[in-house]
Amino acid sequence: MKVVVIQGPNLNMLGVREQHIYGPMKLEDIHQQMKNFADQNGIEIEFFQSNLEGEIVDRIQECLGDADGIIINPAAYSHTSIAIRDAIAAVEIPTIEVHISNIHAREDFRKKSITAEVCAGVIAGMGPFSYHLAMIAILQIMQEIKAIKEQQQQQQQNG
Numbered sequence: 001m002k003v004v005v006i007q008g009p010n011l012n013m014l015g016v017r018e019q020h021i022y023g024p025m026k027l028e029d030i031h032q033q034m035k036n037f038a039d040q041n042g043i044e045i046e047f048f049q050s051n052l053e054g055e056i057v058d059r060i061q062e063c064l065g066d067a068d069g070i071i072i073n074p075a076a077y078s079h080t081s082i083a084i085r086d087a088i089a090a091v092e093i094p095t096i097e098v099h100i101s102n103i104h105a106r107e108d109f110r111k112k113s114i115t116a117e118v119c120a121g122v123i124a125g126m127g128p129f130s131y132h133l134a135m136i137a138i139l140q141i142m143q144e145i146k147a148i149k150e151q152q153q154q155q156q157q158n159g
């Protein structure tokens with residue numbers, strides 16, 4: 001089972017940007033923790049960060065036929081990008097949206113995520129731990145889908 005983690009604009013600045021909101025942890029440290037969880041659970045994992053909308057769309061499309069789950073923090077694009085939303089909907093891969101901060105407790109323009117509407121679930125406001133919770137969620141979803149597929153194969157074989 002493979003998970004692709006996609007990080008949107010300015011998340012490469014974690015540990016530097018607005019520490020009172022996002023905390024002191026760097027993106028590479030978050031990724032290391034996710035990698036540890038993935039290794040412990042036999043999941044393959046890849047990381048991608050971009051500040052460019054089109055590159056994020058491309059990376060989502062590349063997941064087709066490759067990834068079993070996506071974890072995405074579209075960052076500011078959550079509130080604006082129909083292109084990223086359409087890409088998530090297009091690939092039909094279970095996707096968990098993550099926000100470090102509680103977007104519902106911030107400025108009005110952050111309260112709506114148009115990308116979240118096509119995701120299986122959203123985890124927000126738990127700081128960097130949001131990513132760990134997303135790993136638990138995506139693992140559960142991927143295991144359920146795998147079990148259903150295996151059951152279907154078994155039924156086909158049995159005629």
Ligand code: DQA
Pocket residue numbers: 009010011073074075076077078098099100101102103110
């Ligand atoms: C964010 C919340 C967004 O509103 C903001 O633009 C970000 C980070 C978060 O993780 O809390 O860049 O996605």
